Amino acid sequence: MVRAPCCEKMGLKKGPWTSEEDQILITYIQRYGHANWRALPKQAGLSRCGKSCRLRWINYLRPDIKRGNFTKEEEETIISLHEMIGNRWSAIAARLPGRTDNEIKNVWHTRLKKRVKPNQVAQEPKIKTHSDAFKHTPLVHPRFDDPRLLPASQEQSYSDFSCTATDSYTMSGENTNSVAVKEDSFCSEEFPEIDESFWSEVLSMDSRAAPVDLTALQGPASGPLGEHFGSFGASDNDDMDFWLRVFLEAGDLQALPEM
DNA sequence: AATTGTCTCAACCGCCCTCGA
DNA sequence: CTCGAGGGCGGTTGAGACAAT
Numbered sequence: 001m002v003r004a005p006c007c008e009k010m011g012l013k014k015g016p017w018t019s020e021e022d023q024i025l026i027t028y029i030q031r032y033g034h035a036n037w038r039a040l041p042k043q044a045g046l047s048r049c050g051k052s053c054r055l056r057w058i059n060y061l062r063p064d065i066k067r068g069n070f071t072k073e074e075e076e077t078i079i080s081l082h083e084m085i086g087n088r089w090s091a092i093a094a095r096l097p098g099r100t101d102n103e104i105k106n107v108w109h110t111r112l113k114k115r116v117k118p119n120q121v122a123q124e125p126k127i128k129t130h131s132d133a134f135k136h137t138p139l140v141h142p143r144f145d146d147p148r149l150l151p152a153s154q155e156q157s158y159s160d161f162s163c164t165a166t167d168s169y170t171m172s173g174e175n176t177n178s179v180a181v182k183e184d185s186f187c188s189e190e191f192p193e194i195d196e197s198f199w200s201e202v203l204s205m206d207s208r209a210a211p212v213d214l215t216a217l218q219g220p221a222s223g224p225l226g227e228h229f230g231s232f233g234a235s236d237n238d239d240m241d242f243w244l245r246v247f248l249e250a251g252d253l254q255a256l257p258e259m
Numbered sequence: 260a261a262t263t264g265t266c267t268c269a270a271c272c273g274c275c276c277t278c279g280a
Numbered sequence: 281c282t283c284g285a286g287g288g289c290g291g292t293t294g295a296g297a298c299a300a301t
Contacts, residue, residue, distance in 0.1 A: 014270085014271075015269095015270075015271090015295095016269070016270075016295090017269090017270090036286080037286075037287070038285080038286060038287090049271090050286085050287090051271085051272090051286095051287085051288095052270075052271080054287075054288085055269085055270065055271080056269090056270085058288095059268095059269075059270085060269075060270095087290065087291085088289090088290085089289075089290065090288075090289060090290085101288095101289070101290080102268085102269075102270085102290095103268080103269095105290070105291085106267070106268050106269085107267095107268095109267095109291095110266065110267055110268080111266095111267095
């Protein structure tokens with residue numbers, strides 16, 4: 001199958017956006033929305049590819065974009081989430097209101113990656129598809145009780161996991177005990193394609209949920225992890241159990257202050 | 260002041276996924 | 281069931297800014 005180009009290359013402008021173009025795009029979207037990105041530039045009178053318009057809006061023009069430097073907490077969140085789910089920038093961005101996947105990706109590659117232990121960087125999985133992402137981040141979540149997610153041999157798969165805690169690189173020098181999951185005992189073939197809704201559920205800012213106080217895992221002062229995992233998809237006790245189990249199996253929880 | 264090296268980030272590219280016909 | 285359009289995502293690039301020499 002020959003894929004049609006995303007836009008007719010003829011006559012379409014590329015490169016940096018001008019303020020005039022920005023204004024046209026903003027005005028158009030505010031007035032009509034962006035139901036159809038491909039049709040949008042033509043209707044708005046822009047000589048741009050629809051994808052380019054979408055990118056410009058998502059990454060730069062959206063009114064809820066938070067600009068400026070990332071806070072320590074935001075950076076810690078990115079590091080922690082990246083450790084858990086890999087290069088799923090959009091999922092990570094879902095945990096950081098006002099930040100875009102592109103921005104997070106940039107920050108990771110330019111700053112945060114260097115903070116991670118060299119061997120961890122070397123082992124960074126190459127994730128190209130959602131199933132790849134799951135292969136490389138085989139966390140077992142209680143929601144896998146959902147039959148749509150479970151393979152026939154689920155019980156066996158559960159028991160096949162082992163987790164390790166890795167001392168985490170923090171700027172403040174604290175030990176965040178973030179979690180990495182060993183892959184060696186994991187048979188990816190036994191698992192189904194992960195449903196995208198899983199990540200959404202896990203990573204969404206779920207205001208319905210009673211916040212789980214993972215800050216306790218770090219002691220009285222609210223640490224980066226606790227702060228950001230406080231409402232980490234904890235829509236029920238299973239979620240809490242899951243993360244606690246991860247920490248417990250990591251065998252490092254005793255090193256933490258008493259809860 | 261000029262040159263070179265490094266960093267940052269906006270934007271593009273191409274692949275994958277979803278959904279409707 | 282198949283195909284294709286459209287949207288979304290992650291990887292990569294390149295230009296400009298900044299720092300070091």
